[in-house]
Amino acid sequence: xLTDYHVHLRPDEExxxxxxxxxxxxxxRYREAAAERGIxxxxxxxxxxxxxxxxxxxxxxxxxxxxxxxVDEYCDFVLESGLRLGIEADYxxxxxxxxxxLLDGRPWDYVVGSVHFVGEDAVDVHGEPDWExxxxxxxxxxxxxxxxxxxxxxxxxxxxxFDILAHPDLVKVFGSRVPMPDGDLRRFYERAMDGIAESDxxxxxxxxxLRKPVGEIYPAAPFLEMCLEAGRPVALSSDAHTPEQLGxxxxxAVEWLDGLGIRELAVFERRARRLEPIG
Ligand SMILES: [Zn+2]
Ligand SMILES: [Zn+2]
Numbered sequence: 255x256l257t258d259y260h261v262h263l264r265p266d267e268e269x270x271x272x273x274x275x276x277x278x279x280x281x282x283r284y285r286e287a288a289a290e291r292g293i294x295x296x297x298x299x300x301x302x303x304x305x306x307x308x309x310x311x312x313x314x315x316x317x318x319x320x321x322x323x324x325v326d327e328y329c330d331f332v333l334e335s336g337l338r339l340g341i342e343a344d345y346x347x348x349x350x351x352x353x354x355x356l357l358d359g360r361p362w363d364y365v366v367g368s369v370h371f372v373g374e375d376a377v378d379v380h381g382e383p384d385w386e387x388x389x390x391x392x393x394x395x396x397x398x399x400x401x402x403x404x405x406x407x408x409x410x411x412x413x414x415x416f417d418i419l420a421h422p423d424l425v426k427v428f429g430s431r432v433p434m435p436d437g438d439l440r441r442f443y444e445r446a447m448d449g450i451a452e453s454d455x456x457x458x459x460x461x462x463x464l465r466k467p468v469g470e471i472y473p474a475a476p477f478l479e480m481c482l483e484a485g486r487p488v489a490l491s492s493d494a495h496t497p498e499q500l501g502x503x504x505x506x507a508v509e510w511l512d513g514l515g516i517r518e519l520a521v522f523e524r525r526a527r528r529l530e531p532i533g
Contacts (some may be wrong), residue, residue: 255530256508257295257519258288258501259340260366260420260458260491266301272323272331281335283497291501295521297338299366300328302356311352312344315388316376329360338363338522342420345369345410354415364522366458367416369424372402378427396433400425400442408449417522418489419450421460421472422481429468443477451484456520456527459511461503462493471507478514487529489520508532 263284264275274280288296302308303317305325311317325341332339343353345367357365370378375390377399386392390399403425411419423443426434435442450457463472473481478488490507494500511532518529 255295255519255521255533256291256293256501256504257297257490257521258293258492258494259295259297259299259338259364259418259489259522260342260460260493261296261298261500262300262342262493262495263298265495272328276328276331278335281337284337284494284500287497287500291504293501293504295338296500297340297363297522298332299340299342299364302341302343302353304328305356307356311349311356312346314371314374316379316385325356325360333361340364340366340522342366342368343416344371345406345413345416346371347406347409350413350415357415361524363524364417364527365415365525366418366420367410367413367455368420369403369406369410372399372406377403377425380428380432391428391432394433396435399433400435400439401445404442404445408446410449411446411453411455412449414453414455416455417525417527418458418491418520419455420458420491421462421493422446422457423473423477426468426470426472426474427463427466429466431467438476439474440476440480443480447480447484450481450486453486456487456489457481458489458491459507460491460493461501461507462491464503464506465499471510475510475514482514482516487518487520487527488516489522 264270460472
């Protein structure tokens with residue numbers, strides 16, 4: 255069985271309103287793409303910052319820019335569509351209670367946890383003049399950014415708030431366009447591993463990295479091997495923002511997983527996980 259759970263129904267661009275994209279016709283386009291690519295389990299995980307309720311968690315300029323939709327209307331729409339219902343929530347240290355308040359009492363099939371921010375700074379924003387003040391790469395020390403990123407990722411896993419840990423080495427997104435640490439990167443991954451090992455989280459393998467400057471699957475093989483040693487299961491997604499991106503390069507991902515000895519994928523329903531053979 256193939257899954258695509260970390261999916262957005264719209265691009266991250268101005269004018270991509272709920273009215274335009276949360277429609278039966280748009281869902282049908284995603285369903286058709288999933289059927290063509292043999293993806294049986296399809297779910298959506300909208301960014302938490304798209305919901306007005308997220309401003310009760312954080313008033314970061316990024317959240318203020320995007321927060322427009324009602325989270326309950328989103329849940330109702332997705333449930334009615336028959337897709338699996340997820341959300342992509344940032345891990346924000348010291349805001350766990352507020353994040354939990356938004357998550358509680360809503361009928362998620364799974365919650366995807368992401369580290370996009372380290373402190374106030376975003377790791378996956380670069381070269382945007384408007385956002386320069388919170389671009390972590392401006393004058394960055396690569397070793398320090400990577401250390402703090404993976405520490406935060408380990409904390410995210412440890413909270414137990416998330417079912418899936420998204421794009422686990424997102425910090426590599428820009429490849430050589432930003433400073434990169436030298437040598438064996440496992441010294442950074444180690445910083446996340448205690449938290450991951452003590453958690454019950456599934457590790458996302460995401461083909462999104464293949465369409466980013468880095469041109470690699472998230473996470474790197476040594477990171478995933480460490481997670482497998484820690485007993486963590488794998489969840490497969492494309493982080494698509496259009497139907498065309500759904501299941502992007504899955505053939506390559508499945509081959510790669512096979513090479514690492516991974517034969518099963520995590521499948522979610524109402525926050526319960528089971529493993530299904532990839533087939
Ligand atoms: Zn993300
Ligand atoms: Zn995403």
